Amino acid sequence: MESHAPWQVGSKAILSVTGLGDLLGRLWAGGRQVVGPVVRDGAICLGPVRTIADLPKGLTDEHGPGTYRLKPRGDEALFGFTVGQHAFKRSILLPEVALVQLRRKGRDVEVEPATPKTQPLALLGVRACDAAALGIQDKVLCGGPYADSDYEARRADVLVIAVQCTNAASTCFCASMGTGPHLSNGFDLALTELLSPTHRFLVEVGSPAGATLANQLELTPVSEGDLSDAKTAEQAALTQMGRHLETAGLREKLQQNPDDSHWENVANRCLSCANCTMVCPTCFCTTMEDRTDLTGDIATRIRRYDSCFSEAFAYVHGGSVRPTVRARYRQWLTHKLSTWVDQFGSLGCVGCGRCITFCPVGIDITAEAKAVGAPARTG
Amino acid sequence: MVELWTPPPGERAHTMVPRMLRVDRVIRELPDIVTLVLDSAPMGGFRFGPGQFNMLYLFGTGEVPISISGNPVEPGDLVHTIRAVGQVTRPMCQVKRGDMLGVRGPFGTEWPMDDARGKDLLIVAGGLGLAPLRPAIYHALHHRSAYGRVIVLYGTRAPDSILFEDELHTWRGRFDCEVDITVDRAPTDFRGHVGVVPALLDRFSFDPDRTVAMVCGPEIMMRFTARALTKKGLPREAIWLSVERSMKCGMGVCGHCQFGPTFACKDGPVMRYDHIFRLLDIREI
Numbered sequence: 039m040e041s042h043a044p045w046q047v048g049s050k051a052i053l054s055v056t057g058l059g060d061l062l063g064r065l066w067a068g069g070r071q072v073v074g075p076v077v078r079d080g081a082i083c084l085g086p087v088r089t090i091a092d093l094p095k096g097l098t099d100e101h102g103p104g105t106y107r108l109k110p111r112g113d114e115a116l117f118g119f120t121v122g123q124h125a126f127k128r129s130i131l132l133p134e135v136a137l138v139q140l141r142r143k144g145r146d147v148e149v150e151p152a153t154p155k156t157q158p159l160a161l162l163g164v165r166a167c168d169a170a171a172l173g174i175q176d177k178v179l180c181g182g183p184y185a186d187s188d189y190e191a192r193r194a195d196v197l198v199i200a201v202q203c204t205n206a207a208s209t210c211f212c213a214s215m216g217t218g219p220h221l222s223n224g225f226d227l228a229l230t231e232l233l234s235p236t237h238r239f240l241v242e243v244g245s246p247a248g249a250t251l252a253n254q255l256e257l258t259p260v261s262e263g264d265l266s267d268a269k270t271a272e273q274a275a276l277t278q279m280g281r282h283l284e285t286a287g288l289r290e291k292l293q294q295n296p297d298d299s300h301w302e303n304v305a306n307r308c309l310s311c312a313n314c315t316m317v318c319p320t321c322f323c324t325t326m327e328d329r330t331d332l333t334g335d336i337a338t339r340i341r342r343y344d345s346c347f348s349e350a351f352a353y354v355h356g357g358s359v360r361p362t363v364r365a366r367y368r369q370w371l372t373h374k375l376s377t378w379v380d381q382f383g384s385l386g387c388v389g390c391g392r393c394i395t396f397c398p399v400g401i402d403i404t405a406e407a408k409a410v411g412a413p414a415r416t417g
Numbered sequence: 418m419v420e421l422w423t424p425p426p427g428e429r430a431h432t433m434v435p436r437m438l439r440v441d442r443v444i445r446e447l448p449d450i451v452t453l454v455l456d457s458a459p460m461g462g463f464r465f466g467p468g469q470f471n472m473l474y475l476f477g478t479g480e481v482p483i484s485i486s487g488n489p490v491e492p493g494d495l496v497h498t499i500r501a502v503g504q505v506t507r508p509m510c511q512v513k514r515g516d517m518l519g520v521r522g523p524f525g526t527e528w529p530m531d532d533a534r535g536k537d538l539l540i541v542a543g544g545l546g547l548a549p550l551r552p553a554i555y556h557a558l559h560h561r562s563a564y565g566r567v568i569v570l571y572g573t574r575a576p577d578s579i580l581f582e583d584e585l586h587t588w589r590g591r592f593d594c595e596v597d598i599t600v601d602r603a604p605t606d607f608r609g610h611v612g613v614v615p616a617l618l619d620r621f622s623f624d625p626d627r628t629v630a631m632v633c634g635p636e637i638m639m640r641f642t643a644r645a646l647t648k649k650g651l652p653r654e655a656i657w658l659s660v661e662r663s664m665k666c667g668m669g670v671c672g673h674c675q676f677g678p679t680f681a682c683k684d685g686p687v688m689r690y691d692h693i694f695r696l697l698d699i700r701e702i
Contacts, residue, residue, distance in 0.1 A: 142476055145515050149519070179670050183669070186433075188433075339480075341433070352663050354661055359662065359663070360701045381679075
């Protein structure tokens with residue numbers, strides 16, 4: 039067989055299913071932790087993927103407002119679903135992390151910065167929406183005058199092994215947000231899963247690191263048929279996409295309508311449970327907590343996820359700035375779809391639809407954003 | 418499509434790690450307000466601009482944003498004035514000389530001392546709002562010839578809750594500084610002004626074309642003061658306010674201090690009125 043290596047940035051080739059297993063093995067052997075989709079408690083979560091047996095074989099996910107179910111697909115697909123409740127942010131912006139430890143010695147206090155115990159990561163199965171979300175969080179946490187040093191340390195060595203979406207959920211609207219479904223940059227390797235006539239992956243090399251990896255794998259040249267199969271598969275995601283969000287004029291509309299009656303309408307349904315902010319791949323809010331040991335002489339400063347849906351979030355002396363659910367929902371939606379542009383130059387929503395699926399009462403961000411500031415409604 | 422992260426050039430501050438400094442003096446200003454003077458000599462002095470704040474940390478308890486209330490031209494002492502109102506500030510107000518507090522900062526924007534050069538300064542404070550303005554007053558009086566009139570107007574709850582009362586008397590005693598105060602309510606034997614701060618403005622005349630106003634106090638006080646100033650002809654661009662919001666990091670990454678499209682910690686706390694007057698009218702923003 040003729041040799042096609044070295045593969046370069048932009049190269050496309052075919053990887054077999056066993057070749058994917060080989061890729062996983064090489065990543066782990068190289069000291070990388072591979073985080074990707076695994077089935078846990080009836081849901082597709084993110085966790086360590088050691089072999090292809092860990093992947094959600096033959097499963098798909100059914101999404102709706104407040105609804106999520108796994109279903110058999112009747113085939114051998116390893117990536118035949120969309121997104122679960124976990125976003126990849128949880129591997130970099132950790133849900134909870136110690137940032138500093140302090141020891142009291144008499145009247146003195148000694149400070150020990152916690153050094154992040156980072157392991158090089160490979161994120162497997164990153165969809166276009168999630169890749170865009172990583173880029174947004176990079177900008178938020180590392181793009182300003184100050185950087186979140188813990189995030190920066192964990193982000194420094196992360197390989198992104200993306201998967202092109204070949205199906206979409208009823209809650210997906212990445213096409214509206216301009217983030218997907220096709221991912222054209224921001225990855226090291228991108229896989230398109232092809233199921234017939236044989237189960238294989240079209241691999242696209244997106245970075246020098248990806249090329250190095252590709253050159254260690256047994257890849258075969260790509261054929262016209264492979265390319266056309268991939269195109270057909272990706273087209274399915276676009277046609278299945280269940281939701282749309284009109285973004286033209288959205289930023290202005292939301293900032294100009296803080297007193298719209300629809301905010302009250304949402305507040306009457308919203309439980310203020312914070313699920314949407316926990317599943318959102320761009321939500322970055324954190325709080326700091328002090329934990330002391332039993333002696334009271336060692337205090338650890340912990341950073342953990344926080345949510346603008348909690349009353350305590352905007353607490354200043356005397357009370358919360360946003361005591362009502364109406365104001366908190368307005369803050370979240372307006373931030374995500376409007377003021378984010380002022381702050382970071384892009385919208386803060388990537389259209390993954392997680393907040394719709396995992397809202398216990400099925401509040402739909404696309405419907406609410408549309409309703410706010412809409413011309414006079416009746417009833 | 419959002420660009421992926423690349424390490425930005427140059428050196429940036431990035432730390433959530435406090436520096437521990439020793440409390441050198443505790444000044445009990447009022448029953449619920451203390452001034453803590455920290456010795457910053459171990460870190461070679463602490464430089465800051467008037468209006469900036471620090472995240473102050475009390476061991477095992479937590480961290481709060483507190484404006485620096487000391488003199489920017491004397492960087493040896495790091496001074497904060499704190500009211501005991503919350504879970505962190507109550508025990509923080511109980512610290513003793515020799516205890517240690519953690520400091521991160523300075524953070525945030527400054528009062529526009531440079532832009533205001535050559536202009537009249539109108540400094541309007543309500544309650545504890547005098548503390549973040551005190552560095553601006555020190556700065557103005559230290560560089561007295563750089564400014565025109567220096568007017569300090571102060572409003573507080575009652576005659577027995579006047580912050581920095583001795584200094585207000587000292588400033589009022591200078592021939593180059595105008596000072597007046599008003600209280601919300603007072604016993605019948607009080608001979609000073611009783612009423613809200615905006616009413617005090619009527620007792621002074623300003624040249625709207627050459628006055629820069631710096632206002633700090635409860636949000637409602639700032640809103641009414643700023644409105645009263647614009648009615649007197651001051652352009653919104655000449656009015657500056659210091660915004661208060663919940664803060665956990667001080668450096669724009671925790672999300673807590675959002676005030677409309679701004680972050681109070683890095684776009685503020687000192688903000689220009691023309692940028693935020695619409696936000697101030699939105700309830701629960």
